[in-house]
Amino acid sequence: MHLDLDAFYASVEQRDKPSLRGKPVIVGGTGGRGVVATCSYEARAFGVRSAMSTREARARCPHAAFLGGRFHAYGEASRIVMGILRDVSPLVEPLSLDEAFVDLAAGGLTDFSTTALTAFAEGLRARVAEATGGLTASIGIGTSKFMAKVASDLQKPDGLVIVEPGREQQLLRPMAAKVIPGVGPATVERLRRMGVQTVADLESRTLEELTLELGQSHGQSLWRLARALDDRPVIAEREAKSVSVEGTYEEDLTDRKLMEAVLTRQAGQVADRLQKHGLSGRTISIKVRLYDFTTVSRSSTLPSPTDSAAMIARLARGLLADVDPTGGVRLLGVGVSGLADWVQDDLFGAVAEAEPEAELPDVPSRMRAQWWPGQDVVHTDRGRGWVWGAGKGVVTVRFETAETGPGPVRSYRADDPDLVPWKPEPPEVS
DNA sequence: TCTGGGGTCCTAGGACCC
DNA sequence: TCTGGGGTCCTAGGACCC
Numbered sequence: 001m002h003l004d005l006d007a008f009y010a011s012v013e014q015r016d017k018p019s020l021r022g023k024p025v026i027v028g029g030t031g032g033r034g035v036v037a038t039c040s041y042e043a044r045a046f047g048v049r050s051a052m053s054t055r056e057a058r059a060r061c062p063h064a065a066f067l068g069g070r071f072h073a074y075g076e077a078s079r080i081v082m083g084i085l086r087d088v089s090p091l092v093e094p095l096s097l098d099e100a101f102v103d104l105a106a107g108g109l110t111d112f113s114t115t116a117l118t119a120f121a122e123g124l125r126a127r128v129a130e131a132t133g134g135l136t137a138s139i140g141i142g143t144s145k146f147m148a149k150v151a152s153d154l155q156k157p158d159g160l161v162i163v164e165p166g167r168e169q170q171l172l173r174p175m176a177a178k179v180i181p182g183v184g185p186a187t188v189e190r191l192r193r194m195g196v197q198t199v200a201d202l203e204s205r206t207l208e209e210l211t212l213e214l215g216q217s218h219g220q221s222l223w224r225l226a227r228a229l230d231d232r233p234v235i236a237e238r239e240a241k242s243v244s245v246e247g248t249y250e251e252d253l254t255d256r257k258l259m260e261a262v263l264t265r266q267a268g269q270v271a272d273r274l275q276k277h278g279l280s281g282r283t284i285s286i287k288v289r290l291y292d293f294t295t296v297s298r299s300s301t302l303p304s305p306t307d308s309a310a311m312i313a314r315l316a317r318g319l320l321a322d323v324d325p326t327g328g329v330r331l332l333g334v335g336v337s338g339l340a341d342w343v344q345d346d347l348f349g350a351v352a353e354a355e356p357e358a359e360l361p362d363v364p365s366r367m368r369a370q371w372w373p374g375q376d377v378v379h380t381d382r383g384r385g386w387v388w389g390a391g392k393g394v395v396t397v398r399f400e401t402a403e404t405g406p407g408p409v410r411s412y413r414a415d416d417p418d419l420v421p422w423k424p425e426p427p428e429v430s
Numbered sequence: 431t432c433t434g435g436g437g438t439c440c441t442a443g444g445a446c447c448c
Numbered sequence: 449t450c451t452g453g454g455g456t457c458c459t460a461g462g463a464c465c466c
Contacts, residue, residue, distance in 0.1 A: 037466090038466095050466080051466095071458090094464070095465080096465085096466045097466090098466080099466070181464085181465075182463085182464065182465085184460080184463060184464050184465080185463085185464090186463060186464085187463080187464090218463090270452085283458085283459095285459095295461080295462090296458085296459070296460080296461085297460060298459085299458085299459060299460080300458095300459090300461085301458065302459085
């Protein structure tokens, strides 16, 4: 079963503010560069859609209520609904605040006749409405995740569709290929060039044709889904793989110092969230969207995971040095991936995430390292060090350990073949 | 003043290792 | 003159989803 709450954020707003009922409500970014997250059906009548720029939504529906969103309220409503679903079956896979798959066979349900499923689903929709103060949900039920999801979309809002076993292909064949999850604008265009518009067209193509055009993974997935072949299980608990914070600014940023300040603040927010969930990660990334909407990312992987705001900020600022922000930057972001569900002992705050001490005492006079001008941390094959100073072709590195604090200081020739310059270009050391 | 923010998954190339 | 075949890890970018 797939359950989808209708126009979720907008519906919560209309529930909580009676004056908004029956009126167009648009929730999303309200600034000059905002987009629509969700809108009520009254707003959809004016052509407003999710992901549309708020600017355009205002032009189409100037009298709508434009709201920034109260995510606490949405989270609360979501928790209530997910709780009801978990009453039905232990196998509930939330996809977002307003959507979930439920494995009905893993729950108590034994009668899968259409009559019994209809009664069950209508009862569930009534329970959701009652427990949430009137929110409506659309439900789809089928023999796979794919079919359930397709079904829940067919009679939105406030609908219920059950696709009986054996009828999958006849339902899918006339539909546009983009009903298949994973087929977005780019794939639609490639398929169109192949002469594929509908699921039936897709089904007529061989596995070889599709994998050649779309790649192994995507091609095979489409070949299977076009035949309604889908055995993906409902997975109740999925672990997070990354944590990130990003922001688009009303006006493009042009000052590097300001960008560094933004990254530093975002690193703090990322670290807070990591710490709240007991997570830490090895790979620190930044995302930079330039004035022309081109997006670049840079990342760097540490020898061991961190959840330290200072460490993440230091790395993020260092990564920015490798990006040319000429023309202005509209978005900046910081992320941490390669998550581990444990945190290293943090004896010295920001600088305590040293290598295991056993690797440090014997600091070699030569080592492989990554360093570039402006970077104040060096990762080596023997451990981590802080750049103490750099000049006259020499890099001085101070090593620290959690046990002893500041450790030995060593100098390395910057042109030493074993002190490998980090990309992209050999650094000019002045 | 076109085009959010939080994610996931995939691909491709290079370094490196045996 | 000719230079394998697996595998892993890392980085960058892109497509996609809600």
